[in-house]
Amino acid sequence: MNYGYSNRVILHCDLNNFFASVEAYHNPDLNNYPTAVCGSVDDRHGIVLAKNEKAKKYGVKTAEAIWQAKQKCPDLVCVPPHYDEYVKFSKAVRQIYYDYTDMVEPFGMDECWLDVTGSTMLFGSGEEIAHTIRKRVKEEIGLTISVGVSFNKVFAKLGSDLKKPDAVTVLSQENFKEKIWHLPANSLIGIGPSTARALERIGLRTIGEVASCKPKTLELEFGKCGLDLWRNTNGFDCSPVVDVSEQPMAKSYSKGLTPPKNLTNDGEINALFVSLAESIAHSMRQDGVMARVVTISIRDENLITIDRQKRLENPTRLIERLVGTAMELFRENWSWNKEVRSISIRVSDFVRENEFCQYSLFTDNAKEDKLEKLQKQVDDIRGKYGKNSIVRASAMNTVKHEEDKEVYNSFHPKF
Numbered sequence: 001m002n003y004g005y006s007n008r009v010i011l012h013c014d015l016n017n018f019f020a021s022v023e024a025y026h027n028p029d030l031n032n033y034p035t036a037v038c039g040s041v042d043d044r045h046g047i048v049l050a051k052n053e054k055a056k057k058y059g060v061k062t063a064e065a066i067w068q069a070k071q072k073c074p075d076l077v078c079v080p081p082h083y084d085e086y087v088k089f090s091k092a093v094r095q096i097y098y099d100y101t102d103m104v105e106p107f108g109m110d111e112c113w114l115d116v117t118g119s120t121m122l123f124g125s126g127e128e129i130a131h132t133i134r135k136r137v138k139e140e141i142g143l144t145i146s147v148g149v150s151f152n153k154v155f156a157k158l159g160s161d162l163k164k165p166d167a168v169t170v171l172s173q174e175n176f177k178e179k180i181w182h183l184p185a186n187s188l189i190g191i192g193p194s195t196a197r198a199l200e201r202i203g204l205r206t207i208g209e210v211a212s213c214k215p216k217t218l219e220l221e222f223g224k225c226g227l228d229l230w231r232n233t234n235g236f237d238c239s240p241v242v243d244v245s246e247q248p249m250a251k252s253y254s255k256g257l258t259p260p261k262n263l264t265n266d267g268e269i270n271a272l273f274v275s276l277a278e279s280i281a282h283s284m285r286q287d288g289v290m291a292r293v294v295t296i297s298i299r300d301e302n303l304i305t306i307d308r309q310k311r312l313e314n315p316t317r318l319i320e321r322l323v324g325t326a327m328e329l330f331r332e333n334w335s336w337n338k339e340v341r342s343i344s345i346r347v348s349d350f351v352r353e354n355e356f357c358q359y360s361l362f363t364d365n366a367k368e369d370k371l372e373k374l375q376k377q378v379d380d381i382r383g384k385y386g387k388n389s390i391v392r393a394s395a396m397n398t399v400k401h402e403e404d405k406e407v408y409n410s411f412h413p414k415f
C-alpha cells in the first residue's frame with residue numbers, strides 16, 4: 001500500500017495555558033496564586049475557560065463550573081477573559097510560525113499545525129525547527145509553547161500533549177510504537193469519550209490495541225470512521241496542513257425585509273428578525289465565520305431610517321443570539337410612536353470558526369454547542385428539500401406572507 005505523505009515533517013505548536021498565560025503576562029502577580037480565566041464571573045453559569053499550573057494542581061478543570069472549581073480550590077483567583085488580547089498574542093505568535101513555512105493551519109486560538117517539510121534544508125530538522133520556534137516564542141512574545149514533531153498531523157498533535165510546558169516531543173516512524181501505543185486510545189485527536197467507550201466494549205483500550213485490530217473489524221463496528229481509527233493509530237493519517245488564512249473573508253452580510261403591511265408591535269418585529277437571522281446565520285455557516293458586531297436598521301412609516309449597532313463580547317452565528325441582540329437593540333431604540341415600514345440586520349467584524357473553535361466555552365457552552373449542531377442539520381435538510389422544508393414556529397406567518405408556500409413542518413426548539 002502506498003500511503004504517500006509519510007516523509008512529511010509536521011509540527012503541532014500549542015501555547016501552554018494560553019488565556020491564563022496572557023493574563024499573567026499583563027499581571028505577573030497572578031503567577032503566585034491559583035488562577036482561572038472564567039466566563040461571566042458574576043453569573044452562576046460561569047465556567048472555567050483556562051487555568052494556570054497552580055490551579056491545575058488543585059484539580060481545576062477547563063469547562064467546569066466556577067462553583068465546582070472553588071470547591072476544590074477555595075482561594076482560586078477568577079479573572080474575566082480579554083478576548084482582544086488573546087487574538088493579538090495569537091497573531092503575533094503565528095507571525096513567528098510564518099517565518100518557517102507558509103503552511104500554517106490554526107486549530108483554535110492557541111494551536112497550529114505547521115508543515116515544514118520544505119524548510120528543513122534551510123532551517124534544520126523538524127526537531128531543530130521546533131526548538132528554534134519554541135525559544136523565539138518565549139523570548140519575543142513572553143509565552144511558552146509545547147511542540148509535537150511527527151510525520152502526520154494526528155501524531156504531531158499528540159506529541160505536543162506529551163511534554164509541557166516549553167518542550168519538544170518527537171514521534172518518528174521509528175519510535176512512535178514504543179512512545180504512544182501504550183497510551184489510552186482517547187489521547188488521540190478524533191477519539192472522543194463516546195468512541196473510546198465503544199472501543200472499550202470490544203476490548204480495545206490503547207492506541208496500539210486499536211492499531212493492531214483488523215481494519216475490517218473496525219469498519220464493521222464504526223463504518224467509515226473505523227478505517228480512520230485504524231489509519232490514525234498506525235500513523236497513516238495523510239490529511240494535509242491547510243493554510244486557511246489566505247482565503248478571502250466576506251466583510252459583512254445583511255438582509256432586510258419590507259413586509260406587505262407596516263409592523264406595529266414587538267412580536268411582529270421578532271418574527272421578522274428570526275427569518276432574517278436564519279438566512280444570515282446560514283451564510284455565516286457556509287463561509288465558516290462568526291460575527292462580533294450586529295447592526296439593525298429600522299425604517300419608519302415616513303421612510304426615515306435609524307441604524308443601531310452592538311458589539312458582542314464573543315463572536316456568534318447562533319440565530320438565538322443574533323435575534324436576541326437585534327431585539328435588545330430594537331427595544332432600546334424604539335418606542336412605537338410610529339409604525340415600522342421595514343427592518344434589516346447586518347453582521348460584521350468576522351472571525352474564522354477554526355480560529356475560535358473554543359468559542360462555545362465563552363458562553364453557555366453545552367447549550368450553544370447543541371444549537372450550533374442543530375442549526376447545521378437544519379441547513380443540510382434545507383439544502384436537500386428546499387428552503388421552507390423546516391420553518392420555525394415564530395417565523396411561519398412571515399414565510400407564508402412572503403413566499404406563499406406550503407409549510408410542511410414546524411421547527412421550534414426549546415431554549
Ligand SMILES: [Mg+2]
Nearest residue numbers: 014015016110
Ligand atoms: Mg494550549
